[in-house]
Amino acid sequence: xxxxxxxxxxxxxxxxxxxxxxxxxxxxxxxxxxxxxxxxxxxxxxxxxxxxxxxxxxxxxxxxxxxxxxxxxxxxxxxxxxxxxxxxxxxxxxxxxxxxxxxxxxxxxxxxxxxxxxxxxxx
Amino acid sequence: xxxxxxxxxxxxxxxxxxxxxxxxxxxxxxxxxxxxxxxxxxxxxxxxxxxxxxxxxxxxxxxxxxxxxxxxxxxxxxxxxxxxxxxxxxxxxxxxxxxxxxxxxxxxxxxxxxxxxxxxxxxxxxxxxxxxxxxxxxxxxxxxxxxxxxxxxxxxxxxxxxxxxxxxxxxxxxxxxxxxxxxxxxxxxxxxxxxxxxxxxxxxxxxxxxxxxxxxxxxxxxxxxxxxxxxxxxxxxxxxxxxxxxxxxxxxxxxxxxxxxxxxxxxxxxxxxxxxxxxxxxxxxxxxxxxxxxxxxxxxxxxxxxxxxxxxxxxxxxxxxxxxxxxxxxxxxxxxxxxxxxxxxxxxxxxxxxxxxxxxxxxxxxxxxxxxxxxxxxxxxxxxxxxxxxxxxxxxxxxxxxxxxxxxx
Amino acid sequence: xxxxxxxxxxxxxxxxxxxxxxxxxxxxxxxxxxxxxxxxxxxxxxxxxxxxxxxxxxxxxxxxxxxxxxxxxxxxxxxxxxxxxxxxxxxxxxxxxxxxxxxxxxxxxxxxxxxxxxxxxxxxxxxxxx
Numbered sequence: 001x002x003x004x005x006x007x008x009x010x011x012x013x014x015x016x017x018x019x020x021x022x023x024x025x026x027x028x029x030x031x032x033x034x035x036x037x038x039x040x041x042x043x044x045x046x047x048x049x050x051x052x053x054x055x056x057x058x059x060x061x062x063x064x065x066x067x068x069x070x071x072x073x074x075x076x077x078x079x080x081x082x083x084x085x086x087x088x089x090x091x092x093x094x095x096x097x098x099x100x101x102x103x104x105x106x107x108x109x110x111x112x113x114x115x116x117x118x119x120x121x122x123x
Numbered sequence: 124x125x126x127x128x129x130x131x132x133x134x135x136x137x138x139x140x141x142x143x144x145x146x147x148x149x150x151x152x153x154x155x156x157x158x159x160x161x162x163x164x165x166x167x168x169x170x171x172x173x174x175x176x177x178x179x180x181x182x183x184x185x186x187x188x189x190x191x192x193x194x195x196x197x198x199x200x201x202x203x204x205x206x207x208x209x210x211x212x213x214x215x216x217x218x219x220x221x222x223x224x225x226x227x228x229x230x231x232x233x234x235x236x237x238x239x240x241x242x243x244x245x246x247x248x249x250x251x252x253x254x255x256x257x258x259x260x261x262x263x264x265x266x267x268x269x270x271x272x273x274x275x276x277x278x279x280x281x282x283x284x285x286x287x288x289x290x291x292x293x294x295x296x297x298x299x300x301x302x303x304x305x306x307x308x309x310x311x312x313x314x315x316x317x318x319x320x321x322x323x324x325x326x327x328x329x330x331x332x333x334x335x336x337x338x339x340x341x342x343x344x345x346x347x348x349x350x351x352x353x354x355x356x357x358x359x360x361x362x363x364x365x366x367x368x369x370x371x372x373x374x375x376x377x378x379x380x381x382x383x384x385x386x387x388x389x390x391x392x393x394x395x396x397x398x399x400x401x402x403x404x405x406x407x408x409x410x411x412x413x414x415x416x417x418x419x420x421x422x423x424x425x426x427x428x429x430x431x432x433x434x435x436x437x438x439x440x441x442x443x444x445x446x447x448x449x450x451x452x453x454x455x456x457x458x459x460x461x462x463x464x465x466x467x468x469x470x471x472x473x474x475x476x477x478x479x480x481x482x483x484x485x486x487x488x489x490x491x492x493x494x495x496x497x498x499x500x501x502x503x504x505x506x507x508x509x510x511x512x513x514x515x516x517x518x519x520x521x522x523x524x525x526x527x528x529x530x531x532x
Numbered sequence: 533x534x535x536x537x538x539x540x541x542x543x544x545x546x547x548x549x550x551x552x553x554x555x556x557x558x559x560x561x562x563x564x565x566x567x568x569x570x571x572x573x574x575x576x577x578x579x580x581x582x583x584x585x586x587x588x589x590x591x592x593x594x595x596x597x598x599x600x601x602x603x604x605x606x607x608x609x610x611x612x613x614x615x616x617x618x619x620x621x622x623x624x625x626x627x628x629x630x631x632x633x634x635x636x637x638x639x640x641x642x643x644x645x646x647x648x649x650x651x652x653x654x655x656x657x658x659x660x661x662x
Contacts, residue, residue: 001581002594002613003548003571004602024550030543031589035619036631038543040590042573042582046547066489066504069482069511081535088584093607099584105538109545186626188556195567196554200602203554253654256661426556426567426595428634428643435657437563439647442657493626 005093011047014089014100020049022096026082045088045096046107048080080107133342136265137350142357143409144224145217145316145470147402148463150358151382153309154365155375159288160295162359164310168317169355171510173347175318175481176326178488178499178507180343183330186493190327190484191423193493197483206479207424211417213476214321216469218413219452222248223462224406227379232399238457245453248407252414252445257332257431264408270401273386273394275360280389283367291366292359300373308524308531311517312467315474317358318514321416323480328419332432337497364389377463417448467530475521477514485511546624556627557593557616559634565616566595566639568628570602572615592617593628595639614639 003025011019024046031039087102153161179190188196191210195203225244226237233240251260297306335343364385365376376382383402387395415431418441422429429441456462485507488499499507525531546552548571557565572592575582582588592615597608616639622631634640651657 001573001588002598002607003553003573003590004598005607007549025548027546027548027552027590028541028543029546030541031587034589034591035617036622037618037624039618040546041543042588042590043541043545044538066485066499066508066511068508069486082538084538084584085588086584091581091583104535106535108537109547188626192556196556199549199554200569200599204603254656254661422564423556424567425599426564428564431661434660435654436647436652439643439651442651443646 001091006045006091006096009091009094009096011045011083011096011098013098014102016097019098020047020079022046023048023077023080042085044082044084044105046080046082048077050076050079081105082107130342130345132262132266133346134350134353135269136262137346138353138357139265139268139271139404140261140408140412141351141354142268142271142361142405143217143319143412144220144406144462144466145319145473146354146358147224147361147379147382147405148376148466149309149312149316149470150361151365151376152467153313154362155369155381156301157298157306157309158366158370159291159359159362160298161306161310161313162292162362163295164313165317165355165358165362167513168314169351169358170506171314171513172318172322173351174503174506174510175323175484176351177344177347178503179323179327179484180330180335180347181340181497182484182488182493183327184335184340184343185337185495185497186487187331188487188493189331189419189423190324190480191420192426193487194480194483195424197486203424206476207420209476209479210320210324210420213469213472214324214413214416214420215448215451216465216472217319217321218410218417218448219455220462220466220469221406221410221413222449222452223456223460223465224379225403225410226456227462228399228402228406231380231383232396232403237462238459241453241456244407244410245449248410248414249446249449251411252431252449253435253442255431257329260411260431261329261408264404264411267404268401268408270397271357271405273390273397273401274357274364277386277389277394278360278363278367281364281367281385283363288363288366302528304524305528305531307520308471308528311474311521311524312470312531314513314517315470315472315477315521317355318477319470319473320476320480321413321473323484324416324419325412328415328423328429332430334432340497379463414445414449418442418445471521471525471530474517476518478511478518481511481514544624551624552593552628555624557595557630558627559630559637560622560632561634563634565630565634565637566614567599568593569596569599570594572613590618593621614641 006022006025009022011022013019022045026043027040028043029038029040031041081104083098083102087098089099090097183189194206222244226240229240230237297303368385383398386398421444422441427440428438430438435442487493491498553568555568559565571590572594573588574580574591576587594613594615596614597612601608616637620630620632623629
């Protein structure tokens with residue numbers, strides 16, 4: 001498989017309900033040592049409910065300026081979530097299906113303070 | 124002392140290197156038709172290119188990454204590929220115009236037909252790209268290009284009605300003979316001539332070529348902030364020359380001989396000789412920059428090895444790209460197309476493509492992963508957003524205006 | 533609605549598109565090699581179409597024909613992929629650094645071809661600019 005098969009692929013829930021598109025794939029370098037670095041393990045998929053286009057990382061990183069551009073791109077990607085790879089039931093070419101009982105996580109890169117106040121606002 | 128010389132050299136080459144065939148032609152045409160009523164656009168354009176070039180220079184110096192690597196990394200292959208296609212073609216168009224400009228200037232000097240000069244110019248261009256050191260190339264063309272100061276001298280020698288010129292520049296109105304659409308079309312052309320994207324590709328790649336680091340930031344900022352405005356003054360001087368000589372007579376500039384005529388009227392044969400030397404240097408310098416930019420953009424997009432600091436064999440695909448582009452530009456010119464017409468189109472298309480290069484640079488200049496503590500400050504970002512609006516507006520308005528005005532005719 | 537934060541995994545976290553794809557790859561001497569056009573993924577059992585039931589790893593950076601398919605869509609036959617094994621990757625920052633020389637890699641064949649057939653044969657092509 002190549003990552004191009006996953007990126008931009010539509011994501012469906014267990015009941016075939018459309019959830020959005022894969023905007024990015026989260027990797028963690030905690031696999032077995034492969035050369036100098038650990039092998040990158042597929043940790044999860046970042047799913048945006050609105051758009052398949054990547055938006056320059058604004059939706060996940062701490063960059064907040066220039067404010068106007070940052071705000072617009074964040075708004076375009078509101079509702080983005082992370083699902084773990086273990087919650088992926090099937091990967092057909094150009095389609096991803098999640099298993100029963102999959103969980104959504106915050107898309108923030110861990111280890112950094114939350115960059116998504118729009119998602120963490122108390123409701 | 125040596126430091127001071129270095130600073131002076133940097134600023135002088137920035138002034139001499141600012142003008143290219145696009146600035147020469149567009150300013151003269153605009154001067155002959157609109158007087159100085161579009162001089163404000165040069166001011167807007169110069170501030171814009173100062174902002175844009177200093178941002179891309181800072182990104183290159185801090186992160187070591189040139190503009191098109193960043194465009195690819197930020198926009199992804201599809202949007203960046205579309206951007207590459209547009210930028211590469213416009214750059215090729217500009218290269219063609221510059222080589223045509225060299226041939227026309229040499230024709231003025233020698234009365235030998237431009238088509239005989241085109242192969243000579245193209246070969247000389249390749250030879251410099253192939254063999255000369257980057258800094259030598261920059262300094263020589265920049266310093267010789269300074270002779271275009273003669274346009275500013277000519278304005279004084281022509282003894283114009285200063286209050287009339289000041290009036291045109293300070294309270295701009297659309298001349299009675301011209302429509303509003305044409306006025307705005309030429310405003311965009313002037314803006315595109317001042318802010319051509321190739322300058323940014325070249326400037327940021329040049330920073331990598333010359334191995335700038337954070338320590339060189341002050342010098343590079345000075346070069347841009349002092350050099351480019353003086354270049355802008357020369358642009359306005361070209362327009363003023365045309366405004367003084369051609370506007371009252373109702374003659375529209377359409378050839379290089381008309382562009383230099385005011386200088387010849389003011390200063391005689393000697394001044395004419397000087398201005399021709401200046402135009403050859405400016406167009407040759409810009410032809411070098413556009414040739415290199417064609418290699419830079421493609422190589423950076425594809426991740427190839429590039430740079431004049433390497434032996435050609437160690438940047439083989441980069442050099443092959445430039446050879447092909449120079450050959451194509453020469454071949455197009457041999458069909459006897461008018462380089463002045465090509466120039467007029469190239470500056471407008473530059474304005475159209477500008478947002479594609481501007482936005483990624485603005486984003487990366489704000490990204491601490493690349494820039495660390497050297498991210499844009501608040502003031503820079505405020506100004507940069509104003510320019511984002513201007514650039515997008517000019518880009519969107521350009522094609523409808525081009526169609527509505529029949530490309531300004 | 534607020535989403536629970538993900539656990540903090542022990543290793544370096546990279547988002548593929550954000551941190552790896554389309555980045556410049558440099559060899560051990562800092563010479564540009566290619567860009568990361570795509571990544572190849574294998575399941576822990578070597579399967580080349582893993583799903584969530586097994587752990588999957590990135591095994592290679594890809595360059596070349598896969599670029600065209602990321603632009604225009606489709607999928608090139610795997611015989612046309614040019615791989616750089618993850619083993620060769622030494623560091624990931626704003627560029628991807630390799631621990632080997634670019635010349636030894638399969639992905640640079642076009643560069644070598646142009647050098648050997650065209651540029652290297654022109655006079656002065658193998659000398660420093662001066």
